[in-house]
Amino acid sequence: MDFSFSRDEELFRESIRSFLSKRLSPIWESIDENQLIPIDIIRDLGSQGFFGIPIPEDYGGQGGTFTLAAIAAEEVAYHDPSMATAVYTLLNNAWPYILYLYGKESIRSSILPKVSSGVGFFGIASTEPQGGSDIASLKTSALRDGDYYRVYGEKIYVSGVREALEQLELGGWLLIARTGRIEDKHKGLTCFALIGKRDGRIISNLSYTKLNTIGRHGISTGILTLDGVEIHKDYVIGEENRGFYIAMEGFNLARPLVAAANIGAARWALEEVVKWSRERVLFDKPIASFQGVSFPLAELAVELEAARLLVYKTVWLADRIYIRREPGLKPVDLAFYAAASKMKAVETAYKIFETALKTLGALSYTKESKIHRGFLGILSYLVGAEGAQNIMRYIVARELIGKEYVK
Numbered sequence: 001m002d003f004s005f006s007r008d009e010e011l012f013r014e015s016i017r018s019f020l021s022k023r024l025s026p027i028w029e030s031i032d033e034n035q036l037i038p039i040d041i042i043r044d045l046g047s048q049g050f051f052g053i054p055i056p057e058d059y060g061g062q063g064g065t066f067t068l069a070a071i072a073a074e075e076v077a078y079h080d081p082s083m084a085t086a087v088y089t090l091l092n093n094a095w096p097y098i099l100y101l102y103g104k105e106s107i108r109s110s111i112l113p114k115v116s117s118g119v120g121f122f123g124i125a126s127t128e129p130q131g132g133s134d135i136a137s138l139k140t141s142a143l144r145d146g147d148y149y150r151v152y153g154e155k156i157y158v159s160g161v162r163e164a165l166e167q168l169e170l171g172g173w174l175l176i177a178r179t180g181r182i183e184d185k186h187k188g189l190t191c192f193a194l195i196g197k198r199d200g201r202i203i204s205n206l207s208y209t210k211l212n213t214i215g216r217h218g219i220s221t222g223i224l225t226l227d228g229v230e231i232h233k234d235y236v237i238g239e240e241n242r243g244f245y246i247a248m249e250g251f252n253l254a255r256p257l258v259a260a261a262n263i264g265a266a267r268w269a270l271e272e273v274v275k276w277s278r279e280r281v282l283f284d285k286p287i288a289s290f291q292g293v294s295f296p297l298a299e300l301a302v303e304l305e306a307a308r309l310l311v312y313k314t315v316w317l318a319d320r321i322y323i324r325r326e327p328g329l330k331p332v333d334l335a336f337y338a339a340a341s342k343m344k345a346v347e348t349a350y351k352i353f354e355t356a357l358k359t360l361g362a363l364s365y366t367k368e369s370k371i372h373r374g375f376l377g378i379l380s381y382l383v384g385a386e387g388a389q390n391i392m393r394y395i396v397a398r399e400l401i402g403k404e405y406v407k
C-alpha cells in the first residue's frame with residue numbers, strides 16, 4: 001500500500017497551484033460578485049490543460065488520469081471556493097469522457113478537442129421538473145424521424161446554460177431522453193450529445209432560462225426548453241435504449257471529481273478558520289486556546305483527511321478501470337466508491353463551513369467575510385447537484401446489502 005502521489009502528480013499539483021494562485025485566487029470573489037467567469041480565464045484554463053484531462057491526446061485531451069483530474073478539481077475549488085470554476089472544470093473532465101467512450105468517431109473528433117482547449121463546454125442535462133432522483137421516469141422524448149430525432153421536453157437546474165449557449169463558440173450536454181415507452185422505465189432511455197451551440201449560433205428550437213440561484217454565481221444554472229430540437233442519429237451516445245446505464249457510468253466518474261472539489265473548498269475554509277482562531281483575541285487569549293474552539297477544528301481536520309483518502313482511493317480505482325484497463329475490473333465496481341466519496345466529501349465540507357461560519361461570528365454574516373460564498377457553493381451539492389445525498393446512501397446500501405433487498 002502506498003499513499004504517496006507519483007512524482008508527475010506532485011509536479012502537476014505544484015504547477016497548477018502556482019498558476020491558480022496568480023490567476024484565480026485574486027479574482028474569485030469578483031467572479032462570484034459579478035456572476036461570470038471571464039472568458040480569458042476559461043481560455044487560460046483550457047490552454048493550461050485543466051479540461052479533458054483523462055481524454056487521450058488523439059482527441060485533443062491531456063492523455064492523463066482521473067487522479068490528475070481530481071487534483072485539478074481540488075485545487076481549482078481551493079483557489080475559487082465559490083465552486084463556480086471548479087464546477088466548470090469537473091464537468092469538462094467527466095462528461096466529455098463519456099462522449100469519448102461511447103460517441104461516434106466523427107463526433108468525438110469534432111467536439112472533444114474544442115472542449116479540452118477551452119473553446120467549448122460539455123455538461124449533463126438529466127434533471128426534469130418532476131424530480132431529478134427518479135431518472136427512470138424522465139419524460140423528455142426523442143422521436144425518430146428518418147436520420148434525425150426530434151426532441152421535446154424540459155431539463156431543469158442544468159449547469160452552464162449561459163456559458164454553453166452565450167459565452168463560448170461551442171456548447172452542449174449529454175442529454176438523456178426517452179426513446180422507448182414510458183412503461184419501459186430505465187430501459188427506454190437514450191443518451192445524446194446535444195450540441196446546443198455550434199459555430200457561434202444556438203440551434204433551432206432550443207432556448208434557455210437562467211435561474212436566480214443563491215450561490216456559485218460564476219456559473220449559470222438554468223432551464224433548457226427543447227421544442228422539437230433536431231438531433232442527427234450520429235449524435236446518439238452508445239446504443240439506443242442503453243442510455244440509463246451510460247448516464248450512470250458518467251455519474252460514477254463525475255461524483256469523485258465533485259467530491260475532490262468539495263474537499264478543496266473545505267480545505268480552504270479550514271485554513272481560514274484556523275487562521276482566525278489564532279488571530280481573534282478574547283478574554284486576553286487567542287480563541288484557539290479555548291477547547292470549545294480547537295476541538296471541533298481537530299475533529300474536522302480528521303474528517304477532512306478521511307474524506308480526502310476516500311476521494312483519492314476512488315479515482316485510483318477509476319484509473320485502474322478506465323485508464324489502465326486492468327483485467328477483472330468493471331465500470332460498475334466504481335459505483336460504491338463514487339457514491340461514498342460524494343456522500344462523505346460533501347457532508348464533511350458542509351460541517352467545516354458551518355463551523356467556520358460560527359467561529360467567525362457575526363463577521364461571517366457580512367460580505368466582508370468570504371466564507372458565505374464558499375458555503376453557498378458547496379451547499380449546491382448538499383441539496384442535489386450530481387445526485388441527492390440520499391441517492392448516494394441508496395447506492396451504498398444497494399452495493400452493501402444487495403440489489404434484491406434494496407430496491
Ligand SMILES: Cc1cc2nc3c(=O)[nH]c(=O)nc-3n(C[C@H](O)[C@H](O)[C@H](O)COP(=O)(O)OP(=O)(O)OC[C@H]3O[C@@H](n4cnc5c(N)ncnc54)[C@H](O)[C@@H]3O)c2cc1C
Pocket residue numbers: 123124125126127130131132133134156157158159160213221380381383384385386387388389390391394
Ligand atoms: C446548483 C445545481 C446545479 C445542478 N446542475 C445540474 C446539471 O448540470 N444537470 C442536471 O441534469 N441536473 C443538475 N442539477 C440537479 C440535480 O441533479 C438534482 O438536484 C438531483 O438529481 C436531485 O433532484 P431534485 O433536486 O429534483 O430532488 P428530488 O429528486 O425531487 O428529491 C427530493 C428529496 O427527496 C429525496 N429522495 C429522492 N428519492 C429518494 C429515495 N429513493 N429515498 C430517499 N430519499 C429520496 C432526495 O434526497 C431529496 O432530498 C443541479 C442542481 C443544483 C442544485
